[in-house]
Amino acid sequence: EHYNATIKGGIKGAGIGLVVTLGLSLVAQRYSPNFRKLTLPIKAFLVSSGTSAGCIISAERAGLEYDRRKHGYFEPEKQILLQEKPSLHKSKDFISENRYGIATSAWALSVVGSLAYTYNNKYLSLAQKVVQARMYAQALTIVLIAVAASLSVTDKRNPRAPEGQDHWKDMVAAEEKRINEIS
DSSP states (O other): OHHHHHHHHHHHHHHHHHHHHHHHHHHHHHHOHHHHTSOHHHHHHHHHHHHHHHHHHHHHHHHHHHHHHHHOOOOHHHHHHTTTSOHHHHHHHHHHHTHHHHHHHHHHHHHHHHHHHHHTOTTSOHHHHHHHHHHHHHHHHHHHHHHHHHHHHHHHHSOOOOTTSSHHHHHHHHHHHHHHHHO
16 A cells, blocks of 8 residues: 555656656757757756656655554654754754755756856857756755765664554653643
């Protein structure tokens, strides 16, 4: 069931990503002379990148949503320690939960930024500028994936109790803490 939900989400995301990137490339083809100068493989790369990103992000979210529907969404550390957590841990949790969206956004921003940076180099052709921008974006993406992997490893070193096991202890501790604060 989880596999099917993830596949459905991935297909839906790929469809949305394809429609959006294909639409943007058609608009760019019509209105941007620089985009028209790009080779067909580069245009195909841009469309397939958006499609892949949509597929990956949507599949991940669909899988998480299935897990939350089936097993519930109970995270005792968020309920108990949200006020007590330092902002570094809050930031780490946010990055860990949204790693794919952050990586995709950073990739897109790095492509735009590197295009702007390489655009001023008068010794490169447009195709060379696009390739340079892609290389910069790939380098940043590899760094972001390494950071996301290290966050995943860190999360696995401090595992949460599996669903349905010992959550009653956390709930009792939270309730006792709440009662002590009231008293």
